[in-house]
Amino acid sequence: MVPVTASASDIIVVGGGIAGLVIAWEAARAGRRVIVCESGDDTGGMLRRGRVAGVDVDLGAESFAIRTSGVADLVADAALPLQIVEPRPEGAHLVLPGAFGRVRRMPLPRRAVVGMPAEPEAGDVVRAIGRAGARRAAQERDLPAGIGRESGVEPSLFDLATARYGRRVAERLVDPLCQSVYSQPSSAVRLSAVHPSLWAEFERRGSLTAAAGAVAPAARAGSAVRGIDGGMWRLAAALRDAAEAAGAIIRTGAAVQALRPAAYGVEVVLAGETLRAGHVVVATGPAAAGALLRVDAAAPVGGAVRLVTAEVVSRALDARPVGSGVIVPPAAGGPAKALTHVDAKWEWAARALPVHTHVVRLSARDADAPGLDTPAAVAGELRRLTGARIRPADVWALTETRWTDAVTSASAAAAAWRTAARAATPAGIHLAGATVAGTGLASVIPHARELARELVARTSHPATA
Ligand SMILES: Cc1cc2nc3c(=O)[nH]c(=O)nc-3n(C[C@H](O)[C@H](O)[C@H](O)COP(=O)(O)OP(=O)(O)OC[C@H]3O[C@@H](n4cnc5c(N)ncnc54)[C@H](O)[C@@H]3O)c2cc1C
Structure with missing residues (x-):
């Protein structure tokens, strides 16, 4: 029998992505005792740092929409030491099928x-x-x-x-x-x-x-988004610091295996120990949330998302031939559905990279299909999409990132799943993150803050308990 740790927390958050960190910070600064259990070896979830060409760059989300003020408000309210920046003005391009198997490029x-x-x-x-x-x-x-x-x-x-x-x-x-x-x-x-x-x-x-x-x-085009100077991963890193400074306990390598409603609150089962809290927030991806809540309906997970980030050393990209990147409709074929020329989009990346060195992200159309595996394959796709003469030898390094529990929030199936998940959620357990708020930081952050405030109001302050 695994021992149950005496209840020491008001709120346990399962998942240390941006949603989980927002809840931890909001609850901790209101004096609540919070523990975040994150299965990975770092927090941030889809805000992930990688090192390419000697520079820290985003391997996950790289911008945020300004259709809500969610990110800017968070940065201001938590006094995060971050600077919000605009992308460079060129905007992105679109390619359409052209003659002889080629593509036609045009600004969006x-x-x-x-x-x-x-x-x-x-x-x-x-x-x-x-x-x-x-x-x-x-x-x-x-x-x-x-x-x-x-x-x-x-x-x-x-x-x-x-x-x-x-x-x-x-x-x-x-x-x-x-x-x-x-x-x-x-x-x-x-x-x-x-x-x-x-x-x-x-x-x-x-x-x-x-x-x-x-x-x-x-x-x-592009002016509907902003970024963080130095990369979006910094938002999660800074928020974690703020949450810990406010008293939140953040545990990594702590995969939650099951949730059990108990007489007083909810038990959270990890390998070798069980924690208990008055409220538990599940802020994982949809598949993990569905498993923890035992939701019958299939979770709204799309196919895996696969990104290939390339270090390319070539003068041919210096002129930023496709602005911040390219959108590639299925009719234009090829293994990539989108390309981001990171240093053409973000001034901070251009400043940090050595001369003639570029960082390019290719988003695979089908994460399980072959392609984009070798410098030659990446160079071929870059030539096709940008028109720049990139040779295989110009592609110095490739970093592959794969996400298997990302939401497809817009589908009717996702809406049905959310209804089923809410129905399957016992008292004391709450859902946060893209799984319920919809994809994107502009949706996830305001939703998580609202839930956190609700939980703060429902948990008595330790000093007054
Ligand atoms: C490649 C990519 C690019 C994107 N680009 C953008 C963009 O430019 N702009 C934008 O706004 N959005 C973008 N998004 C979407 C955005 O990143 C997400 O909507 C948002 O980060 C989701 O945050 P979250 O906290 O809900 O989930 P996540 O970031 O997925 O965090 C969930 C966390 O839960 C942990 N976890 C899972 N199971 C368990 C368990 N059993 N126990 C403990 N922990 C567990 C996971 O390890 C993970 O850290 C992008 C997403 C991807 C994949």
């Missing part, structure tokens, strides 16, 4: 949201979808608000974009953006789930063009 339309243009006849839109496509898209503004929603049920994002803007916008802009940002085809998601504020504007204004105009960043 500047004023668009999930590929839906605010100015359908702008030059950058015409370049992507042609004049006829742009003329058709421009009619969207004058369509009756009900077009695309005749059945009364919200259609898929692809069907909505097709009905309102025409097929070219749906196929060449909306679907590639959706696949790249949400890792799902636009036929599998709904706009209200992937971009609630754009959907709300559409409902208010009756036109996607007008809605995109209200939501789209006025200036340029």
Whole structure:
């Protein structure tokens, strides 16, 4: 029989990703006794540090959306010693299939949201979808608000974009953006789930063009995101320091094996010991949460996410040929669905890297398919996507990162799973993180802070207990 440690904590957090760390910091600074159990050997979860070309870079999330003020508020409220930075102004590119198996490269339309243009006849839109496509898209503004929603049920994002803007916008802009940002085809998601504020504007204004105009960043592609000087991994590292300084106990290499509701609170079973607390927050990925809560429905885990980060030494990339990166729709083929030219996107990376040295992240279209395994394969894909003459010998090092428990939050199956998970969650156990808040720091952080405040209010302060 494994001994139960006498209850020494108000809250135990399972998972030391950003959600778990937010809860630990909020609860500890309010005087609650908190323990974080993290199975890995470091905290941060998908905010992960790696060293490439002698520089610390992100191997997971590398930016955050400013559709909420969640990250900026956290940095300010916790007085984290971090500087929020804007990406360089060039923006990203899109590739489309061209003649003879090649691709055509073009800047992404500047004023668009999930590929839906605010100015359908702008030059950058015409370049992507042609004049006829742009003329058709421009009619969207004058369509009756009900077009695309005749059945009364919200259609898929692809069907909505097709009905309102025409097929070219749906196929060449909306679907590639959706696949790249949400890792799902636009036929599998709904706009209200992937971009609630754009959907709300559409409902208010009756036109996607007008809605995109209200939501789209006025200036340029990419301006809807920010980063942290030196990398997003620093956010998790600094927050961990703040949580520990406030009194939270953070344990790594501490995999939680089971949760058991007990007479007073919840028992948390680890290898060789059992802890007990009044409240337990499960802030893991969906598969781990589903196993701990014994949810019957399949967890909303997509395929694995595979990133290959390359150190490339070549003058051919000095001119930043594709700005901050490239989005690659399925029709353009190839093993990568997106490329980020890290030092073209972030000034701090450019400053830190030696001359003619570049860091490029390639996101695999299919994590289990071969490709991007060797310098020659990576050089070939870089040549194809950037047009720069990269030779295999220019690719000095490759770092592969794989994520197997990442959320596909936008799908209908994910919504059903969340309902099943909430129903399976006994009193005293709570869910946090991307599993319930949706993918991305802009969603995860505000959700975790709100839950933490609720738990603080529900746990009596030790001094007053
Ligand atoms: C490659 C990649 C790029 C991304 N890019 C961006 C981006 O640019 N901008 C953005 O906003 N978002 C991005 N995201 C999404 C964002 O990173 C996540 O939504 C967010 O970090 C999720 O945080 P979390 O705390 O919910 O989960 P996680 O970060 O997954 O943390 C969960 C933690 O729980 C631990 N754990 C699991 N099981 C157990 C157990 N049984 N016991 C103890 N611990 C356990 C895990 O080890 C992990 O550390 C990206 C994600 C990936 C994978």
